[in-house]
Amino acid sequence: MTYEMKMREAHDDGRAEGRAEGRAEGLLVAIRNLMAAQYLTALEAMDILALPEDTKKTLLPQI
Numbered sequence: 595m596t597y598e599m600k601m602r603e604a605h606d607d608g609r610a611e612g613r614a615e616g617r618a619e620g621l622l623v624a625i626r627n628l629m630a631a632q633y634l635t636a637l638e639a640m641d642i643l644a645l646p647e648d649t650k651k652t653l654l655p656q657i
Contacts, residue, residue, distance in 0.1 A: 621645070622656055629657075 595603075621643070626637035636657045640650045 618653065621649070621653060622634075625653065625657060 624643060625636060625639045628634055628642060629636060631638075634642070637650070637656060640653070645653070
């Protein structure tokens with residue numbers, strides 16, 4: 595693997611990681627907004643958003 599290929603791979607990995615973090619942050623904002631506007635618990639808001647259980651477990655400590 596050439597240096598250029600390694601750099602491209604690292605760049606692509608960084609972009610993918612950034613996108614994942616952005617999606618998680620967006621979900622947290624959506625959850626908090628639902629909680630505030632509808633007086634819901636975090637789990638109720640996550641249920642409304644139809645989040646998978648593994649995502650709920652990941653996001654719950656961040657709320």
